[in-house]
Amino acid sequence: IEPISTSIAVGMAAALTGFLASYQNIFYYFHECCRPEWISFNSSGLKVDLEQKLFGQHIASRIVLKALTGFMNNAQPKKPLVLSLHGSTGTGKNFVSQIIAENIYKEGMDSSFVHVFTSELHFPHASKIDTYKSQLQQWIKGNVTNCGRSMFIFDEMDKMHPGLIDSIKPYLEYYDKVDGVCYRKAIFIFLSNAGGESITQIALDFWRAGQDRQTIDLKDLEVPLSLSVFNNKQSGLWHTSLIDKNLVDYFVPFLPLEHKHIVQCALAEMEAKGMVKNHEVADQLARDLVYFPKAERVFSVKGCKTIESKLDYYT
Numbered sequence: 001i002e003p004i005s006t007s008i009a010v011g012m013a014a015a016l017t018g019f020l021a022s023y024q025n026i027f028y029y030f031h032e033c034c035r036p037e038w039i040s041f042n043s044s045g046l047k048v049d050l051e052q053k054l055f056g057q058h059i060a061s062r063i064v065l066k067a068l069t070g071f072m073n074n075a076q077p078k079k080p081l082v083l084s085l086h087g088s089t090g091t092g093k094n095f096v097s098q099i100i101a102e103n104i105y106k107e108g109m110d111s112s113f114v115h116v117f118t119s120e121l122h123f124p125h126a127s128k129i130d131t132y133k134s135q136l137q138q139w140i141k142g143n144v145t146n147c148g149r150s151m152f153i154f155d156e157m158d159k160m161h162p163g164l165i166d167s168i169k170p171y172l173e174y175y176d177k178v179d180g181v182c183y184r185k186a187i188f189i190f191l192s193n194a195g196g197e198s199i200t201q202i203a204l205d206f207w208r209a210g211q212d213r214q215t216i217d218l219k220d221l222e223v224p225l226s227l228s229v230f231n232n233k234q235s236g237l238w239h240t241s242l243i244d245k246n247l248v249d250y251f252v253p254f255l256p257l258e259h260k261h262i263v264q265c266a267l268a269e270m271e272a273k274g275m276v277k278n279h280e281v282a283d284q285l286a287r288d289l290v291y292f293p294k295a296e297r298v299f300s301v302k303g304c305k306t307i308e309s310k311l312d313y314y315t
């Protein structure tokens, strides 16, 4: 009797283990967790999305693909990836962050591992800066402890209090661990309009000289961008040592958008809304936007920003 009861017990234990394992797998299947089923980098997806969905940003597209591919394919990065996206309004900075999230997290921007902070929304009162600092640090620490592959997006970085930027500096460093937590697999994306004017000026110079926009190179923008970002006392970045400590891995410039890009945005929006693509309507909508400089009407003042809401009016 003895050996039989033992074998029954062993059998039951095995069945229970099997049940728990499959229960756990079912749980992981339905509930987002910090596992490859939910977080895995799709480099070809990122490449295709940048090529097909992002208009007029050949430099940003190239840098983002290179940066993400290098970082995500490195099993042991020495520091978290820090990208600083610069450009005027509506040129695609938030959109690129969304494309990145969609090609890493199955849930994209809805993932519980993607965190967005907007200066004026989350940190509106300068007098509460100390509270914000400790809340932000706790939030970053808690989330990276929960999942190393977390992504933090800071919108309106130029409006962020310098003290607050300084408070996140330890997490961007080359440290192995900060208070026992490893931040090296996290991704930080800063978005700002700082430098937008100088990027636009260079794009305008190329346009006036009759040079193709595609020939604008990163090196044409690097110096003016760094001068306007780092020497601009309005921009929070200027006050901090993020830059002189080389904690930002890539500065990514976004060019101002032209009429043809607005048409592309309008057509993409029609498709997204399940409408038939109408080139005439897209062209009309694009022509009715405000462009600058006033005489030449080269670049859209608000980029592609208002297209979505305007489309309802035109259809």
Ligand SMILES: Nc1ncnc2c1ncn2[C@@H]1O[C@H](COP(=O)(O)OP(=O)(O)OP(=O)(O)O)[C@@H](O)[C@H]1O
Binding pocket: 053, 054, 055, 056, 057, 087, 088, 089, 090, 091, 092, 093, 094, 095, 096, 191, 192, 193, 265, 303, 304, 305
């Ligand atoms: N270069 C682009 N290619 C394709 N679509 C774009 C581009 N730029 C903007 N869009 C469209 O316009 C919308 C608004 O752009 P987005 O929010 O990315 O601008 P932004 O640069 O982040 O502006 P802001 O500085 O005001 O935050 C996007 O969701 C996207 O649909």
